[in-house]
Every structure is written in C-alpha cells, then in structure tokens.
Amino acid sequence: MALRRRLALAFLLLLVSALAVAAAGCGGNSGEEATPATEAPATEAPATEAPATTEAPATTEAPATGEPIVIGSTLPLSGPLATLGGLVQEGIATAIADVNAAGGIDVGGTTHELVHEVLDNQSDPNLATQQARALVEEKGAVALLGSFTPPLSIPISNVADQLQVPAIFTNTPVRAWLAANPDGWKFAWDMFVDENQQTQLVYEAADRAETNKKVALFTDTEDDGIVMGALWEKFAPEWGYEVVYRANFPIGTADFKSFIEEAKAAEAEVVVAQMIPPDGLALWNQMKALGFAPKVAQCEKCAHFAGWPIELGELGEGTLMFGWWDPADANPGTDHMMEVFGAKYGETTELETTVTNYAVATVLFDAITRAGSADPAAINEALAATDFASVVGQVAFESNAFVIPAFERQWQGSAQVRVTPADHPAVAPFVSPLPGF
Amino acid sequence: MISVSTIVNGVLLGGLYAVIALGLSLIFGVMRLVNLAHGVFVIGGGYLSYLVTTHLGLDPLVSLVLVAPALFAAGYVAQRAVFTRLVLRGTEPAMVATFGLMLLGHGAYTVAFSSNPKTLSTGYSNTGFDALGVRLRLVDVVGLAFGIVLTLAVWVWLQKTRSGVAVRAAAIDPGAAETVGIDVARMYALAAGVAGALAAVAGVIVGIGYSFTPTGGIAYLTIGFTVVVLGGIGSVAGTFLAALVIGLAQAVGGAVFGPVYQLLCVYALFVILLAVRPQGLFARRAHT
Numbered sequence: 001m002a003l004r005r006r007l008a009l010a011f012l013l014l015l016v017s018a019l020a021v022a023a024a025g026c027g028g029n030s031g032e033e034a035t036p037a038t039e040a041p042a043t044e045a046p047a048t049e050a051p052a053t054t055e056a057p058a059t060t061e062a063p064a065t066g067e068p069i070v071i072g073s074t075l076p077l078s079g080p081l082a083t084l085g086g087l088v089q090e091g092i093a094t095a096i097a098d099v100n101a102a103g104g105i106d107v108g109g110t111t112h113e114l115v116h117e118v119l120d121n122q123s124d125p126n127l128a129t130q131q132a133r134a135l136v137e138e139k140g141a142v143a144l145l146g147s148f149t150p151p152l153s154i155p156i157s158n159v160a161d162q163l164q165v166p167a168i169f170t171n172t173p174v175r176a177w178l179a180a181n182p183d184g185w186k187f188a189w190d191m192f193v194d195e196n197q198q199t200q201l202v203y204e205a206a207d208r209a210e211t212n213k214k215v216a217l218f219t220d221t222e223d224d225g226i227v228m229g230a231l232w233e234k235f236a237p238e239w240g241y242e243v244v245y246r247a248n249f250p251i252g253t254a255d256f257k258s259f260i261e262e263a264k265a266a267e268a269e270v271v272v273a274q275m276i277p278p279d280g281l282a283l284w285n286q287m288k289a290l291g292f293a294p295k296v297a298q299c300e301k302c303a304h305f306a307g308w309p310i311e312l313g314e315l316g317e318g319t320l321m322f323g324w325w326d327p328a329d330a331n332p333g334t335d336h337m338m339e340v341f342g343a344k345y346g347e348t349t350e351l352e353t354t355v356t357n358y359a360v361a362t363v364l365f366d367a368i369t370r371a372g373s374a375d376p377a378a379i380n381e382a383l384a385a386t387d388f389a390s391v392v393g394q395v396a397f398e399s400n401a402f403v404i405p406a407f408e409r410q411w412q413g414s415a416q417v418r419v420t421p422a423d424h425p426a427v428a429p430f431v432s433p434l435p436g437f
Numbered sequence: 438m439i440s441v442s443t444i445v446n447g448v449l450l451g452g453l454y455a456v457i458a459l460g461l462s463l464i465f466g467v468m469r470l471v472n473l474a475h476g477v478f479v480i481g482g483g484y485l486s487y488l489v490t491t492h493l494g495l496d497p498l499v500s501l502v503l504v505a506p507a508l509f510a511a512g513y514v515a516q517r518a519v520f521t522r523l524v525l526r527g528t529e530p531a532m533v534a535t536f537g538l539m540l541l542g543h544g545a546y547t548v549a550f551s552s553n554p555k556t557l558s559t560g561y562s563n564t565g566f567d568a569l570g571v572r573l574r575l576v577d578v579v580g581l582a583f584g585i586v587l588t589l590a591v592w593v594w595l596q597k598t599r600s601g602v603a604v605r606a607a608a609i610d611p612g613a614a615e616t617v618g619i620d621v622a623r624m625y626a627l628a629a630g631v632a633g634a635l636a637a638v639a640g641v642i643v644g645i646g647y648s649f650t651p652t653g654g655i656a657y658l659t660i661g662f663t664v665v666v667l668g669g670i671g672s673v674a675g676t677f678l679a680a681l682v683i684g685l686a687q688a689v690g691g692a693v694f695g696p697v698y699q700l701l702c703v704y705a706l707f708v709i710l711l712a713v714r715p716q717g718l719f720a721r722r723a724h725t
Binding site for chain 1 (some may be wrong): 440442443446450551552553554555556558562563564565572574575576577646647648649650653656687688691692695696697699700
C-alpha cells in the first residue's frame with residue numbers, strides 16, 4: 001500500500017509539473033507584479049520624437065502638462081514565449097519612451113506623459129485574460145498594446161470587446177485571429193501577416209531552385225501546425241507541387257527517424273516543417289544522419305529562433321522561414337529603427353518583432369492624437385479611420401485587420417536574408433541545394 | 438508500416454531510455470524514493486557538458502570525464518545533506534523535496550542558459566551509416582552501447598563488489614545493515630552519486646542526438662519512470678529490458694498508427710501490461 005501511495009503521489013506531482021510547463025511554462029521569471037516601463041529597456045537612449053509619427057525629431061519639447069495616460073500590456077515575459085515577449089515589450093516601451101522624450105502625446109492641444117503598465121502573463125491565456133481586465137479596471141489603461149500569437153491575443157481581444165477598450169496586436173496571423181470571432185471584432189485590432197499568403201511563400205521560394213516538386217510536411221498538433229499544414233496541402237497543387245508525405249506529431253517529439261524514412265522513400269525534395277525549436281533541431285540532425293537531403297527546407301517557428309545557425313552550424317544554412325519587415329522597403333522611420341535596434345539584432349526575426357511592435361504603438365498614438373481625447377471609445381473610433389504612414393507601411397484597417405505583406409527569408413550565415421519575391425531589389429541569391437546536407 | 442528499420446530504431450531508442458532510467462531505478466530500488474529531480478540531473482549533464490565543450494573545446498563524450506564525476510558529487514552531497522534525513526522519516530517528504538529540487542533546477546537553468554534549446558554539436562551528431570540494410574544514426578548506436586555497458590556495470594557493482602553488496606543490504610533492511618557496521622547513510626549517498634553520474638551520461642547523449650531546454654527533463658523523467666515501473670522496481674536487468682519494450686512500442690506504434698499516436702501507444706501498452714502484471718514485467722527479486 002505504501003508503494004502504491006508513493007507512486008500515486010509521484011504521478012500527481014509529475015502531472016502538476018507537466019501541466020505547469022504546458023500551460024504556463026516553468027522556466028523564467030514568475031513575477032506577476034506590474035512593471036512600469038516608461039523607458040526603453042536594453043536599448044540606447046532613443047532619439048527624441050514627436051508623437052504620432054515614426055520620424056525622429058531633432059529636439060526635446062516642453063514637459064507634458066496634462067494627466068498621464070496609461071497604456072497597458074499583458075505580455076509573455078516568462079514561460080515558453082518569454083524570449084519573444086521581451087522583444088514585444090522592448091518595441092512598445094521604446095515607442096512610449098520616444099513620445100515622452102519628445103514632451104508627451106498631444107491630446108486636444110495638451111501634452112500628456114504616457115505611462116506603460118506591464119504585467120507578465122507567463123505565456124498563460126487565462127492569466128492574460130485576468131491581467132487585461134486588471135489593467136483596464138484597476139490601472140486605468142485607456143488602451144492595450146501587444147501580446148504574442150493567437151492563444152494570447154484572442155483572449156485579450158475578448159476582454160477588449162467586453163470592456164470596450166481598444167487593444168492592438170501584431171505577431172498574430174490575421175486569419176486565425178479573425179476566425180476566432182465570426183461576428184467581427186469591435187475594439188480589437190491586428191496588424192500582421194495573412195496565413196494564406198504566408199503559406200504560399202515556401203513554394204514561391206522553392207521555385208528558385210531545381211527540385212522534383214515533391215513535398216514532405218512535418219507539422220506539430222498545435223493550432224498553427226494544424227491550420228498551416230492544411231494550407232500548405234491546399235496551395236501545393238496551385239504552385240505545381242505535390243505533398244507526398246505528411247507527419248503530424250505532438251510538440252516535444254524528439255524521435256523522427258521512422259517519419260524521415262517515409263519522407264525519404266516518397267522521394268521528397270522539399271521539406272516544410274512547423275514545430276518548436278527543440279523539435280526542429282532534432283529533425284534537422286536526424287535528416288542529415290539518415291541521409292535524407294532535401295534541396296529546399298523551411299522550418300516555421302523553429303528557424304525563427306536566433307540560435308538556429310549556432311546550434312546546427314552549416315546544417316542550418318539555407319533554412320527558410322517567413323519574414324515581414326525589411327529595412328530596404330524604407331518606410332518612414334526606418335533609419336530610426338535601424339539606429340535603435342539594427343546593430344543589436346541584425347537582420348533577424350528579433351529585429352522584425354521589435355520594429356513591428358514599435359509600429360503598432362505608433363498607430364495607437366496617432367489615433368489618440370486624432371481622437372483629441374483619452375476616451376477609449378473615441379480612440380477606437382479614430383483607429384477605425386486610421387491612414388497612417390508607419391514603419392511597416394501605410395496602415396489602414398479593414399475588418400479591424402491590417403495585413404503586413406510577408407516574404408520569405410533564408411538563413412545565410414548569421415543573417416536571415418530576404419529571398420522573395422525574386423524580382424525584389426533587396427533579394428539575395430538563393431541557397432540550394434542545402435550545403436549542410 | 439513495420440519494417441526492419443522500425444524495429445532497429447525502436448531497439449536503439451530503447452538503449453537511450455535504459456541509460457535515462459538506470460539512475461532512477463537505482464534510487465528507487467535502494468531507497469524506495471521516486472526521485473522527481475532525476476530529469477534535472479539528466480539536463481544538468483547536458484548543460485555541464487555544454488559548458489565544458491564550449492570553454493575547453495572537449496568532445497561531449499570526452500567531457501564525461503569531468504561531467505560524470507561532477508554529477509556524482511552533486512548527487513552524493515544532495516543525498517547526504519538533505520535527502521537521507523528525509524528518507525529516514527518516510528519517503529513522501531523526500532519525494533516532495535525532489536519535486537522542489539526539480540522546480541529549483543528549472544529556474545536555475547533558465548536564468549543561467551535562457552529558455553532557448555541547446556545541443557552538443559559534434560562531428561558525429563548527425564552522422565549515419567548503413568548496416569543490416571538499414572540507415573543508422575551513430576549517436577543512437579552509442580546510446581545503445583552505453584545502455585548495455587552501464588546496465589552490466591551497475592549489475593556487477595551491486596552483485597560482485599563489497600560496496601555494491603553493502604548498498605543492497607542497506608536497501609533490504611537498513612536497521613540490520615547498521616547492526617553489522619554498514620554506514621547506511623553513506624550507502625544511500627553512494628547510490629545517489631552513481632545515479633547522478635548515470636544521469637550525466639544520459640544528458641550528454643540526449644544533447645548530442647537531440648536537444649535540451651531547462652524544463653526538458655520532465656519528458657525524460659516521465660519516460661524513465663515508465664521504464665522503471667514496467668521493468669519492476671529495483672530490477673537493473675528489468676529496467677534495460679523494459680526500456681527496449683518502450684522503445685519498440687514507440688517506434689512500432691508510430692509506424693502503424695502514425696506519428697501523432699506513438700506516445701499514446703507507449704502508455705496504452707504500459708497500462709495494459711501493468712494490469713496483467715502489476716509488479717512489473719521483470720520483477721522477481723529486487724536489486725538484481
């Protein structure tokens with residue numbers, strides 16, 4: 001009986017820890033307290049800048065005279081999304097710091113300091129929901145900025161619609177986000193890529209190489225793996241490709257050998273994977289060891305990880321992933337972004353993430369200024385009428401979403417260089433076949 | 438579809454699982470303690486090897502010369518300083534303490550190494566070769582070799598050496614062992630130290646062949662726990678054989694039902710086998 005009791009207790013403790021990791025993540029900080037962030041973390045002092053623009057002004061204006069305006073963010077600063085949550089915070093906080101350094105935001109002729117209230121949702125959707133409410137009801141936030149991915153952004157969007165306070169996101173593919181509310185979002189707004197365009201990019205890129213157009217899909221059973229896997233299957237014939245093998249597996253899978261053998265037997269020369277970085281590293285190593293050498297390989301989520309070329313060495317060279325911001329497009333404010341973030345992050349997903357979150361913040365500030373009021377309903381109305389030259393392009397919402405055009409990137413050395421469209425002036429030569437294989 | 442390749446890969450995977458489970462089995466067999474921090478020790482082996490290979494330029498397997506003694510010392514000291522006192526009061530407090538150590542390890546690794554995955558890259562991380570008409574990964578063969586050698590080594594130690602016999606005596610009847618002059622606390626610490634060193638080997642193989650993250654040990658703890666229970670508590674040979682069964686079940690299950698069902702097949706088989714034979718497949722005598 002004692003042994004059974006011990007085993008039962010062990011299983012219970014294991015279950016608790018597994019749930020903790022799966023739902024909230026055990027790694028990282030667990031602090032839940034509010035973190036005022038009125039200055040940019042881990043970046044050099046920003047150039048002073050007027051509100052509602054992404055161009056950096058040259059002078060600092062007079063101090064703000066009105067009441068501070070609170071902007072709230074519930075972000076994944078610990079748990080599985082911690083690394084990316086920190087980048088979201090950095091982008092938003094830098095935008096707020098720039099406005100405050102320029103004297104505050106202009107609202108109806110009065111300038112106001114912006115106060116950023118940040119809570120760590122530990123990558124947990126339930127906690128994000130609670131914190132979004134607390135930010136509005138207890139901290140007095142007039143708008144919510146950011147989170148990361150649909151599992152976090154959708155619950156916050158629900159809170160925004162319920163409390164009628166605007167919330168704006170990026171890093172949340174628009175179709176999944178729109179599909180979560182068939183009635184249409186009222187106070188929630190999203191600025192990111194469209195999955196239909198995003199999933200066709202790999203075929204557009206693969207057309208730059210000589211392949212037999214046979215595709216093997218390796219997708220995990222998370223929501224995005226299911227949705228994107230289906231889209232890759234759907235679009236393959238339209239581009240002249242054939243999906244000859246598809247493996248679906250739960251996250252945390254480490255042994256892919258049998259599935260690789262099947263993909264190899266099906267003579268696939270294009271690999272499209274959607275998985276978390278630890279699983280992706282295992283897949284790439286096992287493909288090499290088993291003599292499976294695709295000519296084109298994409299790994300969504302996993303290859304966005306900055307350590308991809310470090311952990312894999314030459315084996316990671318040539319891996320594809322989608323991108324969404326290119327300084328070569330020279331949108332307004334690009335020079336300022338490159339000055340603040342460019343040297344720190346190089347040409348990587350980190351740079352795109354911080355810049356896009358900076359852009360989202362400037363769209364909100366533009367709406368506040370045009371509303372002439374810190375009233376959430378007025379800000380929301382102004383957001384609907386947005387026509388703003390941001391660092392990610394000219395922003396105007398349709399069905400509360402603004403689609404940022406995606407393109408394909410490829411790991412070449414320590415940079416994720418742009419490889420589509422083939423006729424883009426900033427596009428790099430395409431690496432194929434993959435040299436590490 | 439089941440092929441020779443599927444069977445061979447299942448056996449090779451089982452070899453790795455045996456290495457992962459041996460230390461867990463040893464502690465359970467000697468102290469009846471479910472060491473929930475075992476995964477943290479496995480991952481700790483990976484991180485220590487990562488530091489050694491990065492700073493000293495050693496091959497990951499060579500780094501075991503430093504990493505295994507380090508984790509032996511960590512296991513020995515932790516057992517001597519904390520867990521033995523708790524075990525003597527009953528294994529439940531000690532097990533909860535290992536749970537605390539597991540959470541502490543997760544936090545410490547995250548602070549020290551971030552939550553990003555790491556690998557132990559070597560020239561043979563992704564080397565393969567053909568044998569028996571099957572393409573094999575070198576690191577998987579190394580894992581199976583370690584599984585066989587370490588299983589034999591632990592068995593010989595427990596059966597044929599003075600310290601091993603003393604450990605078994607302390608496991609069977611601590612009171613009687615004390616009366617014949619065996620330092621039970623020291624034997625417990627010795628077993629924990631050996632378990633730590635075994636975890637180090639597992640961590641290095643995982644790091645070479647796969648990758649590891651601060652919380653990745655939970656998955657290896659779960660599979661190790663399954664192997665230990667299926668093999669029969671405290672049975673070294675049973676642990677190895679059960680690891681092969683689990684590896685085969687995973688490979689065959691994935692091949693027959695599809696990748697998404699491979700772990701489901703493992704745990705379904707686990708439940709069925711335990712229902713038929715609750716004491717474990719290979720449990721005849723403990724500590725053999």
